[in-house]
Amino acid sequence: MYKILDRTKRIAEKNNLLVYPSENLNYKLEVHSSNTGKFLGYVGANNYMDYPQYLLLEDKKLVPQGTANKRRELYIKRHSNDIHTGKGKLAYLLLWS
Numbered sequence: 001m002y003k004i005l006d007r008t009k010r011i012a013e014k015n016n017l018l019v020y021p022s023e024n025l026n027y028k029l030e031v032h033s034s035n036t037g038k039f040l041g042y043v044g045a046n047n048y049m050d051y052p053q054y055l056l057l058e059d060k061k062l063v064p065q066g067t068a069n070k071r072r073e074l075y076i077k078r079h080s081n082d083i084h085t086g087k088g089k090l091a092y093l094l095l096w097s
Contacts, residue, residue: 002028002044005052008094015093022046031090043091050095051075072096 001021008029012019017040018032028044044050054068075096082088083096 002046004029005056007052007055011094011097017090017094019094029094031094041087041090043087044095051097052095 004019004021008019012031013034016034018034018037020030020032022028022030022042022044024030024042026046027042028046028050030042031040032038033040049071051068051072054063054071057063058065058068076083076092079088079092083092
């Protein structure tokens with residue numbers, strides 16, 4: 001099960017979102033509106049790393065400094081059409097911003 005890092009929790013709170021580890025094993029997060037409790041979707045493919053995970057690896061000196069930012073750039077290139085609306089926007093906000 002995916003461990004939600006403090007960084008992601010802070011971003012969620014700031015954007016009126018609630019995040020939980022996903023019960024759907026294909027995804028990392030289950031996202032709800034904190035205003036209404038409405039389920040907004042599952043985000044973050046479980047078999048891929050995300051920005052906060054790369055930052056942790058950098059802190060532990062397991063990958064070179066700058067890896068997280070490089071991986072974020074590549075994520076944005078791959079998903080440039082998806083990061084502005086819907087679940088793509090949630091995934092970018094919570095896992096790559």
